Amino acid sequence: MRAPLSWLREHAALPDQLTASALSDALISAGLEVETVDAAGADITGPVVVGRVLSFVEEPQSNGKTIRWCRVDCGDHNPEGEDARGIVCGARNFAEGDLVVVSLPGSVLPGEFAIAARKTYGHVSDGMICSVTELGLPDDGGDGILILAEGTVGELAVPLLGLRDDVLDIAVSADRGYCLSIRGLAREAANAQGVEFSDPVDHDVPAESSAGHPVRREAEENSLFVAVTVTGVDPTRPSPRWLARRLQLAGMRPISLAVDITNHVMLETGQPLHGYDADKLSGAIVVRHAAAGEKITTLDEVQRTCDPADLLITDDSGPIGLAGVMGGASTELGPDSSTVVIEAAHFDAMTIARTSRRHKLSSEASRRFERGVDPNAAHAAAHRAADLLVELAGGTKQEAETISGTVSSLAPVQMEADLPSRILGTEVPTARVVSLLTAIGARVDDHGSTLEVTPPTWRPDLTDPYDLIEEVGRQVGLDTIEPRLPVPPPGRGLTRSQQVRRALSAALPVAGFTEVISFGFMSDKDLAALRIGAEDERRRTVRLVNPLSETKPYLRTTLLPGLFEAVLRNTSRSTDDLALYEVGSVFHARPDAPAAPRPPVDRRPTDEELAGFAAALPDQPRHAAAVLTGSWQPAGWAGPAIPADWTHAVRFVEAVAGALGVVVQRTAAQQAPWHPGRCAAFTVNGTVIGHAGELHPSVVAEVGLPAGACAAEIDLDALAASAPRRGDIAELVSFPVAKEDVALVVDTDVPAAAVEQALRDGAGELLESVRLFDVYTGDQLAEGKKSLAYALRFRADRTLTDGEAAQARDAAVAEATRRHGAEQRV
Known part of the structure; x- marks a missing residue:
């Protein structure tokens, strides 16, 4: 998640003197992983100012190009005794009286593009009139010079256009989905600095209503669906410069005003939104599971075959979106869209994650739903987007809206008041525990020896006392907790x-x-x-x-x-x-394995629960x-x-x-x-x-x-x-070995290993080893026969006599003869 510092300041009252680097250190101490702090616009140096085009003369050139020799008023930055600067410009999309951005000699633009007064096309160009790309701004689709809607001649353009900003790039872990938003990060920044936080989600989801565009939920994985309609939208209006720049700094590409607004609100609140062209909708919006083989063409122009486990947004025409992942092309907002239906819904995280992975389609929306989205933000986010469409696109927000579903509070967690101190190993008074948990949005009821904590709707990861203790430790500062390594018990050697x-x-x-x-x-x-x-x-x-x-x-x-x-x-x-x-x-599955128990984490599992785990696990x-x-x-x-x-x-x-x-x-x-x-x-x-x-x-x-x-x-x-253990290993015997070799003739289909086993069984306890050292088939044997030669080694706790060794050998040969019809070869 890329978070511009200026955006965070809108919701957290951070001190003016606080640098991005210092805020990064504070967030890291609070448990967030800040990968980089990027100084956007820092590569623009020197005088870059607002100028007004006073006049220009078009001059055709011998190379077929027509240039403009312009007189541009730069206010206090004009040469001494002059009312304007002379600048050569090849673009032709501006008119006399337009406000433009002028990069003066001595300035440097992105890409180490140094500006100097130089002679070109028969004139000395005393600066450069800039385009959006030359300033490092997102391309607005225009062809040429950046025309400003407002500004004062001579004013510095960098702060006016928001070119300079610090951006914190934060790697958000799976259990902190709320940090995939400016709202969540601003709350963390405010808590880390001990300052006030202004929540952009300013109200709860109201009671259900069906007055707006009709919506029908047919899948339990969709618990809430909010639809707000805005009419009279002017699709030709471009995104204002601040909006496009903010999206660019946050790592997204500006597309169109309506789409940029939904993306802006998603980044701000963490609630993914989708805008439908109301004129392309056919009937009610329905949330249901896909039929086997059902197809949808998504916004990336790829036709996808749906799985029955996929959750779809549909209307009477069929699928119009992969729920929580990507909208469909059939109802996409286009250059003629004047009525917009804004969707803000809440979907089951696992369902969206599986759909995203199944289709190999990861989107900004799916990344947030996979990690958990605050359902209570849906209504406020939808209205925030509608208000921006009214303000920036000239639309009219309809009072009639649809709210299908409700938001359920998370289950309260009971915790002993002194448990954080005992677990963290440092004293944390109960009053501070209450204050720290309240700061993350939880409701805490102090009952003396116990605390009843109701997590906020955006923290579904807080389900037991030890989750709360982790939050307390994080807010206290893990670097302030004295590390104490457990003392391991004495071992018993290798297992x-x-x-x-x-x-x-x-x-x-x-x-x-x-x-x-x-x-x-x-x-x-x-x-x-x-x-x-x-x-x-x-x-x-x-x-x-x-x-x-x-x-x-x-x-x-x-x-x-x-x-x-x-x-x-x-x-x-x-x-x-x-x-x-x-x-x-x-791993081999057990067909009759029961379901594994799910015990709480505030105690050791019972013997019955441990037995249940073992019974549920596969053979391994x-x-x-x-x-x-x-x-x-x-x-x-x-x-x-x-x-x-x-x-x-x-x-x-x-x-x-x-x-x-x-x-x-x-x-x-x-x-x-x-x-x-x-x-x-x-x-x-x-x-x-x-x-x-x-x-x-x-x-x-x-x-x-x-x-x-x-x-x-x-x-x-x-x-x-079957391996011998340490106590099973026989003691070394110092008495000499007795060597006996035998060659046995057997049928060719008799395995050598079977004959060897017969020799072992027949030889008795004196046999130390038996080894096959030769296999012969040839003219000296009858057809269908082979000769197997074995080296037998006998040993005892005394020196064996020749007779004892011969007797053991003969017993071994006799057993091979009995089992396999072996004949001793001489």
């Missing part, structure tokens, strides 16, 4: 979750993987690209009420879409050799996932490049499991989005915890990944649950 996280952070980069962090959102399109079926648990999505982007409205149920986007960003910049991983939560397991593309090892002097393939995706899972001290079993599987013949499932204690392998070619093609891309994703929480 299990932290231990897992640090173990992965140490192990995975060593294994060749790079960590990335992606947004935790996705869409139906992402799930469809992964070829995930309707019954898959990854379809149990949680939709956000207010997503950052409508294109990704769900919390993620898998980490892969975020990793895919990271890959695409890198490959678009010619980085193709990638091994990226992410550790983060996924942590996953670890990786995506690999390109080369695992680039080509070099040591040999050719090694492409990243499914073995490296498997290596990722085994690196995670190894970092946690867990042994996982690997079996062939079919699972989207992996290639059905190149996918491995990983199990721990018989439970599948994830998959790894080469991605399905159709998934790779649809997402746009490099050919042959591989991926892995596992349930990290399920894996960590």
Whole structure:
């Protein structure tokens, strides 16, 4: 919000000596974020004065141009002994006797345009007659010199035209929507300086009336609609210079008198307004929800397809506006509009925010409605605009008006009188608390030990005692409150979750993987690209009420879409050799989850409420996932490049499991989005915890990944649950290991992991490890057979004899024979 200091002074009795910089510091201390203080017009220096054109002579030139040699009276600024200055001017839109702005030699105009007496077209031009653009004023559509309607010859033009002003540019947070207005900022400035404040909203909304233009409200999201009609408007009248300049300083572009008036009142009061050409309206104005597929052409000349959740302003012809966002082109005020119906309405903030985001259409009106508009300002704002149309456009305000709806007071808040002192840590007497809350517009009833505070209608954010305490602290000055850091209790070391996280952070980069962090959102399109079926648990999505982007409205149920986007960003910049991983939560909706409770904030939630929170939340397991593309090892002097393939995706899972001290079993599987013949499932204690392998070619093609891309994703929480804890780690044994190798012949369709598990189960407690080190198929074996060679290592709390090691080995082979028909190869 850009606020000219001169405008703030109209409503706050700020001291004359108060500078914009000092006011900025005061507002910052009050909790507002003043980004810059701009000195508008400070680049105009030197004598710029009002002059009167006494006479001129038109002189055609050889280049085809006609110039005017003018005699301009500049009063006390005329050369000594002269009654005028001679000035060459190329514009021709002024006449003798007109008042103009003259930039005299020695002055500097915007853009570091220095003025000096110089010889041109056979004359010495002793100054320059200025246009609006040369003075930095908004273009009024005129072609040439600025003609003044009033002024005194020789008077300084900068203060006359309001060229010099300080403008505070303030970033308004979402909970301070009232500061998106001069009214709100002037109140803050007055409170910060301890001076009087004059409220431009000078009365409440009267009782309902239907005497004006007919209005029908059919949506509960519209609680109030005020319609005031002004007839006899002269559409040819331009906006006065002060109005156009004020809008320009506030960051808006002047358009036409009627539109400029509505924008001016919106900036002043915070209440968005819209003007309809009454002659283009057909029947009553109706506020309703859109029908599916209904279309509207908005003022930006874009045809938009409406959603049933959109709130529309309509008449008998159909939609004439997106409520709270932008008006429609069909009833737009034009150069022939003489009767104006002024709308001042109040709409639900969330509804307007969703419509604005849905249509990617942010306007000055929607920005204010999203943050909360004072409903009590609607009637005063509509009449303020009507009065300006009467004053500046020659219109006549109709007494008959329409007021549909009412303004409800905010619920009172009960607060212990000494609570601000206890929470802020500094003494704030009750009388001062009452005074500070009254200054922000609240009504305070002092009941001794408690205060009953009714927030003003423009502060819907004040809903509990601690909101009020924040306001008190802000007014007292947060810099005056002594900071006291809480003393943390002694810790118990890292949590299990932290231990897992640090173990992965140490192990995975060593294994060749790079960590990335992606947004935790996705869409139906992402799930469809992964070829995930309707019954898959990854379809149990949680939709956000207010997503950052409508294109990704769900919390993620898998980490892969975020990793895919990271890959695409890198490959678009010619980085193709990638091994990226992410550790983060996924979210699976609970179909039978109840609604979450909403306890007050002035106490700790009860155990029942905490249990209600837990029951309402989705399942949130942590996953670890990786995506690999390109080369695992680039080509070099040591040999050719090694492409990243499914073995490296498997290596990722085994690196995670190894970092946690867990042994996982690997079996062939079919699972989207992996290639059905190149996918491995990983199990721990018989439970599948994830998959790894080469991605399905159709998934790779649809997402746009490099050919042959591989991926892995596992349930990290399920894996960590099986990991040994600190007390479960076996002690180091100093006795030697007994080594036994076996080669088993099995059918080619028997998984090596299944044979390995059989060996583990059969070997008993003496087995320390088993590792597959060779797979052979060839002429020495029968067709349909393969040989699997395993290295078995045995250890005990004593030195094992050869017989004990052989007995354990034979037991392991016997179990593999029983389960899979394995034959020992000699």
